[in-house]
Amino acid sequence: MIKLLIVDDETAERRALCRSVDWSIIGGEVVGDAWNGKQAIELAMQTRPDIVITDVKMPVMDGVEMAKKVCALDPSIKIVFCSAYEDFGYAREAANLNAFGYVLKPIDDEELLRTVKKAVDKCIEERMQGALFERLKSSLTLSEPLLREAIVRNELLGLGREPEALLRSVGLDWLRDEEEPFGLMLIRWLPEDRRKTEEIKSLLSERLTGRTEAVCAQISAGEIAVTLRLHANAVADEAQAMLERTVRGLDERLAKASGFRLESLFRLYPAGTAPEEAYRQLSSEPDEGRLRPADSGFAAAGAAGIGAPLPEGYSSAAADPLLRLRAEAPRLLRQGDEGALYSRVRACFRHADAPDADDPALECGVALSVLTILADAVRSLGFEPFSGIDEEIVCWTGLVRQRSADGLQSCLEEWVRAFAGKARTGKEASxxxxxxxxxxxxxxxxxxxxxxxxxxxxxxxxxxxxxxxxxxxxxxxxxxxxxxxxxxxxxxxxxxxxxxxxxxxxxxxxxxxxxxxxxxxxxxxxxxxxxxxxxxxxxxxxxxx
Structure with missing residues (x-):
């Protein structure tokens, strides 16, 4: 349960908040109440609450001053202010004190529950992410570069939303940072020779070795994407120049060895742009303005331009089955049809004849997407897929420990059974x-x-x-x-x-x-x-x- 501390100098209002509001329906419990800010600080040191619900104007020490001291004690504590109309402007000045919301007096219980529920959800998420991060970081045996590539691929294609802790454990939490810009480069060629695909990927990864903020991810047999982290004060021209030099050197080496040519396009995206949206925009840009790293350009016969119709088999063979799984998983879980559900899961890995088959990063990315889709499907039915933080940790760590497609599928089969069971029992219990x-x-x-x-x-x-x-x-x-x-x-x-x-x-x-x-x-x-x-x-x- 999430621990709540109630602070109000009005005895009747304080008692009503403690005894008349059913905090249990949002997962909260009152661990103490205080009539002024000074007493609240003493109680906070004793009880370590997750959320403090406080009045603003109180004797001895007001709510804003108390909030400053409580947040200094523990910055993760969420503050919810309850303020009269004339105090509202005063409370808003506390926005930098981790204030999670403001509820005007006289207090409406439903509005208060909705506001505090948001804070409760955030507390639970932070607990889970913190524990998940520590366990993932200590137990990862899957190759970290492989996992990074799988996550980047999923973010660009919009095929899964893995936990923040998983991204943080491999240094990719910046992909969802809404305050920093990033760069995206697409490199394309005709996917006629799988060996050439592997060579390009290997050479590009080699040239980016040591650049932890640049991640190379193969999207399909004829396309590689490079995401580049840019801090808010980064010089965009320098980032673009670095990638230009990298691709120019790669293109010249391939051209000299076999006449094989690449084409690429690079764009910077402002803070707040989702990777999926950036990839969609860059993929659909017309040929004009393409970056041409080699002086002779990309005039190789038959080359597909960025934005031009792509060859058959170009897109990832896993995309359609994943979309189908996302569409049907809630219905199959509701019906309790485990066989059909797992058949849909197996179909996501059934791409042996595709140009990008047997790619370890693809297998890993598909598995991460499948697990995310299944968990989201359980939630869409109104039930929690995991009984607690420990079970979610076991789920994700068990998956990222697998080293083969068979191991990934076997692990997912167990969770299909578990999720179907939770949907059944959850439906009955609810x-x-x-x-x-x-x-x-x-x-x-x-x-x-x-x-x-x-x-x-x-x-x-x-x-x-x-x-x-x-x-x-x-x-x-x-x-x-x-x-x-x-x-x-x-x-x-x-x-x-x-x-x-x-x-x-x-x-x-x-x-x-x-x-x-x-x-x-x-x-x-x-x-x-x-x-x-x-x-x-x-x-x-x-x-x-």
Whole structure:
């Protein structure tokens, strides 16, 4: 449980916060209460709270001064201020004191629960990340360069969101740093000769050895991406010049040895740009402005320009099965179909005939993506995939210890069984008197106009209370749950070629077809049309010869 300390000089309000608010539904428990800032500091030293909920104006020592001293004691403590209107400006000055939120008096219990729930979630995440980082760092046996390449590939392709601690354990947490810019270079060639692909990758990695902030990742048999960390005060021209020299030397060496030529493009991206977005932008840029490292350019016959149509087999063979797994995993978990789910997992590794087959970094990246997708699928059903930090640590460390595709698949098969079991038991355990009628209403009325307000009216709750309590119990908002339920139903209907997408949208409660497209892509990563084509292709692949 997350420990809470309540501080307020008004006895009635302090007691109400301690005794009348059900903190347990958001995973919190009150470990102490104080009537002024000085007493709160003494209690904080004794109880070591995770979150302090405090008034601003109090005798002896006010809330802002107390917050300064508490944060000096432990910077990880989250502060939530409860302030009257006239005190609000005063409380806002404490933004640099780890203040996590402000709730205006008179206090609305639902608003307070929502604010503190965010702080609770952050505390749990930090605990997990800290423990996971330490265990991962001490137990990694998988080649660190291999793991770095796998993570970079996944970040660029948007195929998985591994824990922050995993990125930090191999020095890649900067990939998600929203305050620093970064550079991205794409290097391409025709993937006609696998040996040439391996040579290019080896030579490029060799030239980047020692540059810990530059990571080379093979995207496919004909493309390598290089990500380059740039600190906020870095000189962009120097970074670009370094990569230009690297690729120019590589291109000249290959041209001299076999007439083989490369083409590349480099761009800097501002702080806050997601790697996936950067890769999408750079991949689609027209040929003009390409970096041409060799003086003679890239005029080799048949070379594919960046932004030009790519040769067949160019993209990663693992991408489509992963997208299919992401789309179908929630439905298969809900149905308890372990066999079909693991069949989808195996399909992600079934690319023996692809140009990029048997690439250790690809195998590792696929496994990381699969595990992330499965864990997210369990969460989308409103359940936690792991029973605690220790189990999550065991899961990730067990995966990164594997050294072969067979080992990775065997490890994932165990977690498919575990996640399916958690989904079953979680569904049974969560069908309490509060959630059961909500899920029943969604199941019966998803095809009609269904809102949080209409469900609340049926169950005689206020919409705010219904929404806040549902999210506190399940981890997902009620609106997201409704949309996910509708999308899951629509996936079954899309297998019927006689139904148009407009008709499917209407049957699932969407009068607005573009909004149906938006929700479907949000929850599955593809449009309804793309999913239908993917299903059609999968059905043909599974048809006996």
């Amino acid at each position: 069908e309490d008197s509060f959630l059961k009628p909500i899920r029943r209403i969604v199941g019966e009325r998803y095809a009609s106009t269904l809102t949080v307000e209409s469900i609340a009216q049926s169950l005689h709750f206020t919409p705010n209370y219904l929404g806040a309590t549902f999210k506190a119990k399940t981890g997902v908002s009620l609106n997201d749950y409704i949309n996910k339920y509708r999308v899951t139903v629509s996936m079954g209907l899309l297998r019927d070629p006689s139904l148009g997408i407009y008709e499917i949208a209407r049957r699932c409660g969407y009068e607005n077809t573009p909004y149906f497209h938006k929700m479907f892509k949000k929850h599955t990563g593809m449009t309804p049309g793309e999913y239908r084509l993917l299903e059609r292709g999968a059905a043909e692949d599974e048809r006996p010869d």
